[in-house]
Amino acid sequence: xxxxxxxxxxxxxxxxxxxxxxxxxxxxxxxxxxxxxxxxxxxxxxxxxxxxxxxxxxxxxxxxxxxxxxxxxxxxxxxxxxxxxxxxxxxxxxxxxxxxxxxxxxxxxxxxxxxxxxxxxxxxxxxxxxxxxxxxxxxxxxxxxxxxxxxxxxxxxxxxxxxxxxxxxxxxxxxxxxxxxxxxxxxxxxxxxxxxxxxxxxxxxxxxxxxxxxxxxxxxxxxxxxxxxxxxxxxxxxxxxxxxxxxxxx
Amino acid sequence: xxxxxxxxxxxxxxxxxxxxxxxxxxxxxxxxxxxxxxxxxxxxxxxxxxxxxxxxxxxxxxxxxxxxxxxxxxxxxxxxxxxxxxxxxxxxxxxxxxxxxxxxxxxxxxxxxxxxxxxxxxxxxxxxxxxxxxxxxxxxxxxxxxxxxxxxxxxxxxxxxxxxxxxxxxxxxxxxxxxxxxxxxxxxxxxxxxxxxxxxxxxxxxxxxxxxxxxxxxxxxxxxxxxxxxxxxxxxxxxxxxxxxxxxxxxxxxxxxxxxxxxxxxxxxxxxxxxxxxxxxxxxxxxxxxxxxxxxxxxxxxxxxxxxxxxxxxxxxxxxxxxxxxxxxxxxxxxxxxxxxxxxxxxxxxxxxxxxxxxxxxxxxxxxxxxxxxxxxxxxxxxxxxxxxxxxxxxxxxxxxxxxxxxxxxxxxxxxxxxxxxxxxxxxxxxxxxxxxxxxxxxxxxxxxxxxxxxxxxxxxxxxxxxxxxxxxxxxxxxxxxxxxxxxxxxxxxxxxxxxxxxxxxxxxxxxxxxxxxxxxxxxxxxxxxxxxxxxxxxxxxxxxxxxxxxxxxxxxxxxxxxxxxxxxxxxxxxxxxxxxxxxxxxxxxxxxxxxxxxxxxxxxxxxxxxxxxxxxxxxxxxxxxxxxxxxxxxxxxxxxxxxxxxxxxxxxxxxxxxxxxxxxx
Numbered sequence: 001x002x003x004x005x006x007x008x009x010x011x012x013x014x015x016x017x018x019x020x021x022x023x024x025x026x027x028x029x030x031x032x033x034x035x036x037x038x039x040x041x042x043x044x045x046x047x048x049x050x051x052x053x054x055x056x057x058x059x060x061x062x063x064x065x066x067x068x069x070x071x072x073x074x075x076x077x078x079x080x081x082x083x084x085x086x087x088x089x090x091x092x093x094x095x096x097x098x099x100x101x102x103x104x105x106x107x108x109x110x111x112x113x114x115x116x117x118x119x120x121x122x123x124x125x126x127x128x129x130x131x132x133x134x135x136x137x138x139x140x141x142x143x144x145x146x147x148x149x150x151x152x153x154x155x156x157x158x159x160x161x162x163x164x165x166x167x168x169x170x171x172x173x174x175x176x177x178x179x180x181x182x183x184x185x186x187x188x189x190x191x192x193x194x195x196x197x198x199x200x201x202x203x204x205x206x207x208x209x210x211x212x213x214x215x216x217x218x219x220x221x222x223x224x225x226x227x228x229x230x231x232x233x234x235x236x237x238x239x240x241x242x243x244x245x246x247x248x249x250x
Numbered sequence: 251x252x253x254x255x256x257x258x259x260x261x262x263x264x265x266x267x268x269x270x271x272x273x274x275x276x277x278x279x280x281x282x283x284x285x286x287x288x289x290x291x292x293x294x295x296x297x298x299x300x301x302x303x304x305x306x307x308x309x310x311x312x313x314x315x316x317x318x319x320x321x322x323x324x325x326x327x328x329x330x331x332x333x334x335x336x337x338x339x340x341x342x343x344x345x346x347x348x349x350x351x352x353x354x355x356x357x358x359x360x361x362x363x364x365x366x367x368x369x370x371x372x373x374x375x376x377x378x379x380x381x382x383x384x385x386x387x388x389x390x391x392x393x394x395x396x397x398x399x400x401x402x403x404x405x406x407x408x409x410x411x412x413x414x415x416x417x418x419x420x421x422x423x424x425x426x427x428x429x430x431x432x433x434x435x436x437x438x439x440x441x442x443x444x445x446x447x448x449x450x451x452x453x454x455x456x457x458x459x460x461x462x463x464x465x466x467x468x469x470x471x472x473x474x475x476x477x478x479x480x481x482x483x484x485x486x487x488x489x490x491x492x493x494x495x496x497x498x499x500x501x502x503x504x505x506x507x508x509x510x511x512x513x514x515x516x517x518x519x520x521x522x523x524x525x526x527x528x529x530x531x532x533x534x535x536x537x538x539x540x541x542x543x544x545x546x547x548x549x550x551x552x553x554x555x556x557x558x559x560x561x562x563x564x565x566x567x568x569x570x571x572x573x574x575x576x577x578x579x580x581x582x583x584x585x586x587x588x589x590x591x592x593x594x595x596x597x598x599x600x601x602x603x604x605x606x607x608x609x610x611x612x613x614x615x616x617x618x619x620x621x622x623x624x625x626x627x628x629x630x631x632x633x634x635x636x637x638x639x640x641x642x643x644x645x646x647x648x649x650x651x652x653x654x655x656x657x658x659x660x661x662x663x664x665x666x667x668x669x670x671x672x673x674x675x676x677x678x679x680x681x682x683x684x685x686x687x688x689x690x691x692x693x694x695x696x697x698x699x700x701x702x703x704x705x706x707x708x709x710x711x712x713x714x715x716x717x718x719x720x721x722x723x724x725x726x727x728x729x730x731x732x733x734x735x736x737x738x739x740x741x742x743x744x745x746x747x748x749x750x751x752x753x754x755x756x757x758x759x760x761x762x763x764x765x766x767x768x769x770x771x772x773x774x775x776x777x778x779x780x781x782x783x784x785x786x787x788x789x790x791x792x793x794x795x796x797x798x799x800x801x802x803x804x805x806x807x808x809x810x811x812x813x814x815x816x817x818x819x820x821x822x823x824x825x826x827x828x829x830x831x832x833x834x835x836x837x838x839x840x841x842x843x844x845x846x847x848x849x850x851x852x853x854x855x856x857x858x859x860x861x862x863x864x865x866x867x868x869x870x871x872x873x874x875x876x877x878x879x880x881x882x883x884x885x886x887x888x889x890x891x892x893x894x895x896x897x898x899x900x901x902x903x904x905x906x907x908x909x910x911x912x913x914x915x916x
């Protein structure tokens with residue numbers, strides 16, 4: 001009965017694969033898998049904030065607001081946006097942790113109540129890795145002898161989760177805070193000193209810088225990543241810019 | 251493959267998470283470097299909110315920066331209002347109206363009446379006290395989680411082919427053979443099938459002197475194996491292990507609450523429902539039957555809300571738990587675990603105390619009181635001590651340590667031993683050269699020496715051994731050049747026990763008793779030394795229980811003990827106090843107070859703390875009730891504004907909180 005419930009009618013190996021997939025999905029970092037959460041949150045916030053502020057500045061410029069008025073409005077918007085992004089990053093981080101904690105507690109429960117089935121899973125996992133016969137049995141016995149070690153093995157090997165790699169949600173939110181702050185200060189200063197094209201170029205520089213930082217930390221190819229990000233921002237901005245003609249009369 | 255695991259990860263990472271409160275501050279997934287950010291988060295949020303509130307209040311007096319005051323107030327509601335709101339909505343979803351709901355309702359309603367500052371004050375105080383409670387509880391849980399680490403989680407199973415396999419104790423069934431090596435803690439109850447050893451049952455019986463175990467005898471889980479390796483056949487599974495039972499006990503102790511607090515919890519739901527109902531009725535009905543309007547500062551809604559806030563029993567709620575929590579927390583820091591605040595009440599009412607002897611008044615640590623020859627002149631006593639000390643240097647038994655200490659005190663230097671041989675659980679032997687000729691010498695239990703004697707010499711040794719044992723003393727026997735020497739040992743009195751007893755007698759005017767299963771001669775000696783009023787010796791567990799029952803009928807009685815034989819008496823006494831280090835599981839189970847470090851000298855301090863706690867609780871209850879009555883009735887009559895109701899109400903809360911915090915001082 002326990003076996004049926006545990007494997008849901010599947011073979012042990014299928015069960016392992018299913019769990020591994022679920023674990024990978026659940027462990028996927030909100031702000032990207034490869035780089036620390038605070039950097040991911042920070043670079044994301046830089047890109048989004050730069051795009052929004054440049055677009056808002058463009059709208060206000062089209063509405064014939066003075067640079068000082070635009071700067072003031074962008075500052076107020078930035079403060080609200082900063083609080084939103086900071087809080088949101090923390091919340092996403094906490095939700096992510098909550099999911100992983102739930103998975104861990106489920107696995108712990110299974111280790112305590114379905115030991116026979118957990119043993120079968122380990123046998124499948126380690127036979128795939130090349131262990132056979134007595135050695136396989138011995139390895140599994142050793143792993144089963146310590147509940148904490150078994151929980152670690154099942155989390156890391158079966159579910160694909162990694163311990164001590166997620167940054168604390170508050171650190172992630174700090175990343176988002178500084179991301180918005182950098183983008184906001186840069187764009188708002190450019191509003192005060194440059195004409196509208198200068199603001200757009202400044203915004204593009206912020207997006208490009210964030211993309212380079214993210215790509216380097218993720219060990220992705222920097223140039224394609226930067227160009228793709230700039231391209232997306234440019235396309236979105238361009239479409240929005242021309243659509244404004246339909247709603248703005250002045 | 252196991253090597254691929256992250257080896258930097260602490261082996262206790264899961265213990266910490268599952269036993270110290272499951273938060274981001276101890277999450278196994280969060281990086282070690284950023285975990286500090288989640289530490290005491292509710293408390294930090296409450297303190298930041300308090301700071302924001304104070305700033306908002308100050309800024310509200312300057313019209314030019316009044317919007318800044320509003321911004322800070324929003325931040326206060328965000329930091330402390332949202333957690334309260336989550337709890338309240340969760341309670342309401344479960345159809346439960348309690349104090350949390352009442353408080354949150356009052357705080358958020360005050361915003362509607364333009365009194366956001368007062369509502370924020372209510373939230374800050376409520377959340378701060380709640381966060382403080384959580385922080386203290388988590389710290390107490392930390393001490394408990396360390397107990398888990400004492401438990402052996404795995405055992406060496408002996409397979410059919412003789413090879414060893416490490417297996418979790420959870421997977422080991424009755425009948426399995428396990429190997430327990432020297433120095434290891436026995437993981438499961440079992441019967442010895444091969445090997446002889448000495449085990450320390452300190453955690454099980456309070457007895458510090460190791461016990462010899464031979465094939466066919468049972469060793470309980472939790473015992474510490476001495477020098478020999480033994481193979482056991484498991485007789486009981488892991489479910490009832492010693493450490494598991496201690497953990498269960500401590501958890502129960504933590505959850506046990508004082509009678510007063512239980513009563514308070516029961517009535518809080520009714521109280522909250524009544525107050526909310528009265529407020530609603532007042533707000534809706536009074537304008538229909540009188541001249542009062544619904545709105546405005548004299549309107550029924552305003553008055554009802556003022557009443558709601560004034561009647562929120564914050565001070566009453568925190569009056570009792572914060573006092574007990576402070577006292578329990580400071581006791582825990584001093585190594586005293588209390589089975590809830592009720593224990594303090596009971597202890598404050600006691601007027602007599604009964605002590606067990608061995609392991610409680612005495613250390614269970616042996617000291618050699620003398621050496622005597624058996625049927626010979628005894629002229630070469632010094633030589634006997636030198637030989638015995640030389641032989642015992644190779645052993646770790648308490649008797650060995652006592653003999654070596656005895657020799658050292660007399661500046662009798664050691665000599666070399668050849669052909670040393672130890673028989674686990676019995677004794678040691680070797681060739682020793684004191685003069686010119688090497689002498690074959692033995693020292694150990696009377697049984698060990700008896701085996702080596704001719705038939706006619708056995709009887710006198712057996713008789714003398716019986717006499718020494720009957721006097722409540724232990725003995726070791728040495729056989730040197732066919733001469734028999736008897737070393738006698740006595741238990742050592744616990745340090746500072748005489749002073750502790752004196753303080754209990756002189757300052758607290760407690761009646762002192764001693765209940766022991768030992769020989770009357772030994773009991774009399776200890777009782778006289780310590781000036782104990784009454785003593786009862788030769789008691790079996792049921793006799794101790796009878797004595798304690800009779801005494802407890804006459805006066806409130808505290809009982810201090812450590813062994814399984816004390817457990818019934820500890821349970822029957824008004825307050826059972828158990829020695830944590832040497833105490834048996836059953837005794838720890840039965841007791842109300844556990845002295846984690848066997849720190850009996852803290853007893854007078856604990857009594858002072860119990861009395862102080864009782865006084866603080868009474869003061870707090872009286873003050874809190876007065877504050878509520880003083881604010882609610884004028885509020886309903888419209889005599890006081892909302893802000894004054896909040897000040898009266900919160901003032902009371904702060905005063906009882908500060909009063910209780912006096913108990914935290916050591």
